[in-house]
Amino acid sequence: MSFKEWFVKRSPLPEMWREHMAEYYAPKNFNIFYYAGSLLLLMVVLQFLSGFLVMAHYIPTARDAYDSVYGIMYDVHYGWLMQYMHVDGVSLIFILLYIHMARGMLYGSYRSPREIVWIIGYTTYLAFMAEAFFGYILPYSNLSYWAGTVITSLFKSIPFIGHWVTTLVRGGAGMSGDTLGRFTALHVTVVFLVIVGLIVFHILYLHKVGSNNPDGIEIKANKGPDGHPVDGIPFHPYYSVKDLFGFGVWLTIFAAIIFYAPTFHHIFLERTMSTPANPLKSLPDVTPPWYLSPFYAMLRAIPNKNGGIILMVVAVLFPFVLPWLDKNPVKSTRYRPITRIMLIIFFINFFVLAYLGEQPPLPKYFFPERLGAAIYVAFFVLLPLVSKFEPTRTPPARVRFRAH
Amino acid sequence: MKKYVVWAGMTLGLLANASGAFAADNGPKMLTPHYTYNAKTIIAGAKLFATDCMACHSIKFMRYEFLTQDLGMSKADVHKYIMLPTGSEFKGTMVSAMPINMAHKWFGLPPPDLSQMVRYKSQDWVYTYLLSFYQDPKRPSGWNNHVFPNVAMPDVLAPYGGIVNEHGKVLRAGDESPQKFKEQVTDIVAFLRFVSDPSVVQREDDGPWVLGLLVLFTIFAYFLKKEYWKDVK
Numbered sequence: 001m002s003f004k005e006w007f008v009k010r011s012p013l014p015e016m017w018r019e020h021m022a023e024y025y026a027p028k029n030f031n032i033f034y035y036a037g038s039l040l041l042l043m044v045v046l047q048f049l050s051g052f053l054v055m056a057h058y059i060p061t062a063r064d065a066y067d068s069v070y071g072i073m074y075d076v077h078y079g080w081l082m083q084y085m086h087v088d089g090v091s092l093i094f095i096l097l098y099i100h101m102a103r104g105m106l107y108g109s110y111r112s113p114r115e116i117v118w119i120i121g122y123t124t125y126l127a128f129m130a131e132a133f134f135g136y137i138l139p140y141s142n143l144s145y146w147a148g149t150v151i152t153s154l155f156k157s158i159p160f161i162g163h164w165v166t167t168l169v170r171g172g173a174g175m176s177g178d179t180l181g182r183f184t185a186l187h188v189t190v191v192f193l194v195i196v197g198l199i200v201f202h203i204l205y206l207h208k209v210g211s212n213n214p215d216g217i218e219i220k221a222n223k224g225p226d227g228h229p230v231d232g233i234p235f236h237p238y239y240s241v242k243d244l245f246g247f248g249v250w251l252t253i254f255a256a257i258i259f260y261a262p263t264f265h266h267i268f269l270e271r272t273m274s275t276p277a278n279p280l281k282s283l284p285d286v287t288p289p290w291y292l293s294p295f296y297a298m299l300r301a302i303p304n305k306n307g308g309i310i311l312m313v314v315a316v317l318f319p320f321v322l323p324w325l326d327k328n329p330v331k332s333t334r335y336r337p338i339t340r341i342m343l344i345i346f347f348i349n350f351f352v353l354a355y356l357g358e359q360p361p362l363p364k365y366f367f368p369e370r371l372g373a374a375i376y377v378a379f380f381v382l383l384p385l386v387s388k389f390e391p392t393r394t395p396p397a398r399v400r401f402r403a404h
Numbered sequence: 405m406k407k408y409v410v411w412a413g414m415t416l417g418l419l420a421n422a423s424g425a426f427a428a429d430n431g432p433k434m435l436t437p438h439y440t441y442n443a444k445t446i447i448a449g450a451k452l453f454a455t456d457c458m459a460c461h462s463i464k465f466m467r468y469e470f471l472t473q474d475l476g477m478s479k480a481d482v483h484k485y486i487m488l489p490t491g492s493e494f495k496g497t498m499v500s501a502m503p504i505n506m507a508h509k510w511f512g513l514p515p516p517d518l519s520q521m522v523r524y525k526s527q528d529w530v531y532t533y534l535l536s537f538y539q540d541p542k543r544p545s546g547w548n549n550h551v552f553p554n555v556a557m558p559d560v561l562a563p564y565g566g567i568v569n570e571h572g573k574v575l576r577a578g579d580e581s582p583q584k585f586k587e588q589v590t591d592i593v594a595f596l597r598f599v600s601d602p603s604v605v606q607r608e609d610d611g612p613w614v615l616g617l618l619v620l621f622t623i624f625a626y627f628l629k630k631e632y633w634k635d636v637k
Contacts, residue, residue: 028636067465070520073603074465080603233636241629248622255618259611262601263523274520274600403637 020207025232026239027213029399033103035246036096038239042247043093044199050085051188058138060184062177065140066276084262085254090132091268092254094291097125098350105322105343108331109212115323117206122319124198127191129292134187136289140180143270145277146286148175148183157309174279215399216332222398231399285360293357294350298376300361301369311373318380325380328387330395338390342379349375432551434528435535437590441597443475449595450475452588454486456560460507460515462500463599469495474605475598511556522593523600531593534561535586538570564588 008014057076059068072079101121104110110118137148152169156162171178210220210229219229233239263269267290272283288296298315302308333340353372359365439445450471453463468487471477477486479494487494488501500515507514522530533551537559540548545558548570559567565585566578578585598604 070465073601074467074470078606080601080606084603237632238636241625241632245622245625245629248618248625252615252618252622255611255614259607259614262603262607271524271526274523401636 020203021236021240022234024207024235025219025228026211026235027219027229027231027399028233028238029213029215029231029401030211030239030242031214033099033106035243035250036100036103038243039246039250040093040096040100041199042250043089043096044195046085047089047093048192050082050089053082054086055188058184060138060177060180062140062180062277065138065177065180069139080262081258084258086135088254088257088262088264088268090135091264091289091291092257093128094132097128098291101125101319102343102347104212105346106333106340107212107214108216108326108333110323111212111216111326111331112323113209114206114212117202117209118323119320120198120202120205124195124202126316127195127198131187131191131195132289132291134183134191137175137183138180138187139273140277141273142275142278142281142283143272143286145175145279146283147288148179150286152179154309157306175277212331213399214332215334215395216330217395217397217399219399231401287358290354290358293355294353294372294376295357297353297357297369298373300357301366301373303366311377315373315376318377322380322383325383326387327384328390328392330392332395335393335395336387336390337393338386339383342382342386345375346379432532434526435532436528437531437586437593439587439590439594441594445591445594446598447471447475447477447595448588449591449593449598450477451485452592453595454488457518457592458488458498458500460500460502460557461518463498463519463596464517465519466498466599466602467495468492468498470602474602513556515557518596518599520600522597527593527597530596531589534589534592535565537562538568538572539575540570561585561589 054069054072057068057072057079059065069083072083076082104118104121133151137144148170152166152175155166155169158165167173169179169182170176171182210218210232213219213231219231222230224230257264257268270289287293295312295315299308299312302311328336328339330336333343349372352368353376356365356369356372468482471482471486472479482494486498492499502515504514525533529551533549536550536552537547538550539546542548543554545556547555547558549555549557559565562576562578564578564580565582566574567576568574580588
């Protein structure tokens, strides 16, 4: 008995390899948006590696946090590389998350039978938000200090136990070294493990029902004599080599940012991140990073604090019910022109809200912010009606694909 | 392929707009220093910083040895022009000799550490700030600033640049011509820009290699993909 036979007999890996790679049949008509999924996986691995290296030099105390984070930049060999990888990686992850979700919405990937895939994926996005927030606080810059104060004070709006919860989250009456201790623990253990776990389940649940495609038709409905979908191709080697090419392009972009524009015009790394926490010097306007600012704009759209929080929570939770809001038998918006236009307005509106969320709280922005929030909510409210009555074109019986 | 070019163009356009949009800044009109960002400018700035700024301001993240490693200054020059005669170590950090408790007494609060100042306030801000001092008898120091009203810092560069009053009237001409003075301030700004991110040297050295290798990898991956996908009909 060769070693290979001996090993294969005892190992679950060959079977898993077949199930998820070599004999996982994916539709052959994936377009450019379908790179985002594998790229996210790559970015999470890179965040883990750079985060591990940064963590080796980080000191989570109020006195040393800022100096230790910036000390990495000056005194650690290639410290700037791990630091910038970790900081810019966050923004790139959110760019990919938004592309990944927008693609799912465009082609109806959230629809039956993939509702659970969508819900797990959206939960992962929320976990990424929490992870990004905790990471944001750790350098204990002045922005960290005040952003942490603002965001943790949102818990005060919980009825009856709000103050108790806020104190528990902060580890005291205000931001302090105790906050850094618990946020570090959350950032590197609980929330990170939750993200990894959710990603595993996201993929397992996807592979159970099979991937959707830009035409929104089920390839499993049309199987060949060998029992495999005629429009499906094995993930390995076809999509593994395609994703390898995607990795190359994306890493080139990533490296170009790290080496030539690490702060990306101070969008990826804000200016107020580069001054130590100062409880006596509040920032004139605390704005969130670009990837969270659409929700911040909606929070500000209502002048009443609790009202704003309710609107923001509703806006964040709305996508969870998306699979049940869409009533049309046709999945892909390729064949649903009205929904496609609604979606494009929704995406542009999201960008505009991101821009508004970065602006100082001036009265001239109140109306656009309210309009943006109204458009955001209107999309979800109108979708059941529109999807029920909209005219659709008939999707093709087989996926549209031109051989390369 | 054409479709992707259009998409890439649209994305780049959005990003180009976004960079302007997200960097919103309100306040007085800022001047922009014009200079070539190279070792010569930075070293000139370092010498000025050592003589005119470092008596009060630390740049505690910088070490003297970075000036030789990153900028190619000789060790003798660093000793001669930059290092203060306070017994600091060549491998030590560039810390001001002013005791913090004395600084509190003299200025009300200690002069800030300038390590990340350009990153925090932008080089335009630092440049404009240094050029915006005026004489103000109402202030305890005798000085005030248009960009940073009621600042505790006196105009230490007045011997070079001269003294003006609030409305810009020259009360005493400086030792240097206005042109030369602006150049000096620009050098200081260039040095502080370097201090706020010294990785720029290594980044620009390694960047082309890293990008080149990644592009090469991408080209190979592209042809590998093309070869495999020939079978997909």
